[in-house]
Amino acid sequence: MDKVVTCVAPVNIATIKYWGKRDEHLILPLNDSVSLTLDCDQMHAKTSVLAGPLIDEDSVWLNGQIMSIETNERLKKCFDLIRNLIRIRKGESSQEAKWNIRVCSENNFPTAAGLASSAAGYACLVYTLANAFGLVDEDLPSIARQGSGSACRSIYGGFVHWKAGIDELGSDSTAVQIAADTHWPEMRIIILVVNDSQKKTSSTVGMKQSVKTSELLKYRIQKCVPERTKDIIQAITDKNFEKFAEITMRDSNQFHAVCLDTYPPCVYLNQVSHEIISFIHDYNEAVGQIKVSYTFDAGPNAFLFIQQKDLSLFMSELVNVFPSQQPNSSYLRGIETSVPA
Ligand code: 2P0
Numbered sequence: 001m002d003k004v005v006t007c008v009a010p011v012n013i014a015t016i017k018y019w020g021k022r023d024e025h026l027i028l029p030l031n032d033s034v035s036l037t038l039d040c041d042q043m044h045a046k047t048s049v050l051a052g053p054l055i056d057e058d059s060v061w062l063n064g065q066i067m068s069i070e071t072n073e074r075l076k077k078c079f080d081l082i083r084n085l086i087r088i089r090k091g092e093s094s095q096e097a098k099w100n101i102r103v104c105s106e107n108n109f110p111t112a113a114g115l116a117s118s119a120a121g122y123a124c125l126v127y128t129l130a131n132a133f134g135l136v137d138e139d140l141p142s143i144a145r146q147g148s149g150s151a152c153r154s155i156y157g158g159f160v161h162w163k164a165g166i167d168e169l170g171s172d173s174t175a176v177q178i179a180a181d182t183h184w185p186e187m188r189i190i191i192l193v194v195n196d197s198q199k200k201t202s203s204t205v206g207m208k209q210s211v212k213t214s215e216l217l218k219y220r221i222q223k224c225v226p227e228r229t230k231d232i233i234q235a236i237t238d239k240n241f242e243k244f245a246e247i248t249m250r251d252s253n254q255f256h257a258v259c260l261d262t263y264p265p266c267v268y269l270n271q272v273s274h275e276i277i278s279f280i281h282d283y284n285e286a287v288g289q290i291k292v293s294y295t296f297d298a299g300p301n302a303f304l305f306i307q308q309k310d311l312s313l314f315m316s317e318l319v320n321v322f323p324s325q326q327p328n329s330s331y332l333r334g335i336e337t338s339v340p341a
Contacts, residue, residue: 029162246290
């Protein structure tokens with residue numbers, strides 16, 4: 001290979017949250033999750049790969065800083081799995097599996113701030129490596145999953161279902177596309193960045209603690225997620241916004257309830273997040289219909305879903321209530337992003 005291969009992978013926003021693993025090493029989840037992948041020109045990771053016999057060692061640069069591959073089990077695993085795939089597809093003695101690889105990756109948004117950076121990062125790494133070696137393969141979501149669970153969902157655009165699966169080796173734990181990004185052209189996402197600093201408890205650590213200590217997590221997995229997953233897939237298929245929006249809000253709230261039920265608790269939402277939640281419910285009540293919904297990942301930043309026809313009225317209310325970048329107060333920056341272009 002004598003040329004650099006560059007790919008872009010966007011973040012995905014979960015409407016049914018992944019929280020808890022049944023296998024820490026293989027990154028197998030306890031429950032199904034559902035998400036929407038943003039457009040490539042929005043929040044994304046951009047990764048370039050160069051591989052060849054003349055490259056002296058593997059190296060990975062993330063946002064201008066070199067990463068240690070040897071001490072990063074997940075990064076190492078992704079390299080190993082891609083090399084395995086090369087041997088499977090091109091033969092045991094393939095020289096390409098022995099080449100060293102240089103990777104350079106950048107996010108165009110804050111890293112590790114609860115904005116799904118690892119999902120975009122690992123999806124992009126695996127997809128770019130696969131492209132560099134000419135491997136278009138159905139195994140890519142499973143490889144990306146072993147970098148970061150939610151990364152398997154960013155391999156696909158549009159609406160995506162990550163099936164938890166039951167196989168101990170994870171053969172049935174993979175992502176499938178529910179609908180392409182063209183399916184629901186009215187759908188928009190507004191991202192309100194409340195705080196873009198790195199979160200205190202990483203998702204990996206937080207979910208491990210929840211599995212150990214939260215009774216509510218067990219209830220959520222057995223009694224709530226299976227039916228919600230079925231219902232939200234139906235709502236997406238039918239483009240039933242009210243149903244989609246209600247399930248999304250309920251699932252976000254339950255996920256954060258699980259975080260508080262964890263001991264010691266994982267507190268990801270802050271005062272501004274709670275003000276946004278109240279504002280959305282007040283707004284929907286005032287207009288007499290669910291026109292907008294929220295979801296929060298492992299951080300205080302809000303992801304709002306709304307349809308294009310309702311956007312301008314809502315935005316005018318939003319900027320009234322949350323004027324951007326007020327000095328000396330917790331502020332809220334709005335990035336409006338849309339799905340699809
Ligand atoms: C999600 N999150 O479904 C949920 C909601 C955060 C809150 O997937 O340990 O970074 O790498 O598998 O994928 C974040 O979890 O965790 C996440 P690992 P990951 O989007």
